[in-house]
Amino acid sequence: MSKFTHHIxxxxxxxxxxxxRDGKHDPGKLRAALKKEIKQLGLKADVRANDSGxxxxxxxxxxxxxxxxxxxxxxxxxxxxxxxxxxxILGGKIxxxxxxxxxxxxxxxxxxxxxxxxSESSPSS
Numbered sequence: 858m859s860k861f862t863h864h865i866x867x868x869x870x871x872x873x874x875x876x877x878r879d880g881k882h883d884p885g886k887l888r889a890a891l892k893k894e895i896k897q898l899g900l901k902a903d904v905r906a907n908d909s910g911x912x913x914x915x916x917x918x919x920x921x922x923x924x925x926x927x928x929x930x931x932x933x934x935x936x937x938x939x940x941x942x943x944x945x946i947l948g949g950k951i952x953x954x955x956x957x958x959x960x961x962x963x964x965x966x967x968x969x970x971x972x973x974x975x976s977e978s979s980p981s982s
Contacts, residue, residue, distance in 0.1 A: 863946050865891055866909035868920040884908070887919060890938045904946055913963045920957070929962060930955040 867888040887907075891906040914920045916929030928945065930937075933955060944950045 861905045862903045863905070863926070864924045865904070865906040865941075865946075866912070866922050866924070867891065867906060868910075868912040868914070868971045869908040870911040870915075884919060886923075887933060887935055887938070890935045891921075891942070894938050896943045898942065898947075900942075900946070904942075914957060914961075917957050917961065929957040931961075 867884055869884045878917060885908075888906055893903070895901055895904050895906060905955055909922075912920050912922060914931060919933045920929065920931050921933050922929050922944065930941070930952065933941070937952075937955060940952060941955075945952060
């Protein structure tokens with residue numbers, strides 16, 4: 858079995874910002890839309906879309922990360938799927954309107970005191 862050229866992880870724990878929560882948020886629908894487009898284009902042997910656990914970028918809305926390229930996109934909706942597959946996966950283009958800047962990424966960084974304080978004081982939802 859060959860390696861995937863792209864592995865898309867869809868955060869299954871992401872929540873939209875509180876002011877945008879309408880009860881319709883469903884990460885499973887985003888993953889299903891990605892998988893559908895991958896299948897329709899005959900890319901299943903090379904591209905995979907999976908659920909992930911928390912990617913620790915909750916302030917960025919629905920998040921996906923594409924490996925091995927380490928491309929982080931935030932605020933992703935089903936409407937973005939076509940562009941992600943065609944422009945990023947097939948075309949190699951970074952979608953600047955979706956990319957999470959390296960300054961905002963929490964991976965590999967220690968939590969700030971303000972982050973840990975806010976997580977301790979806010980109730981789990």
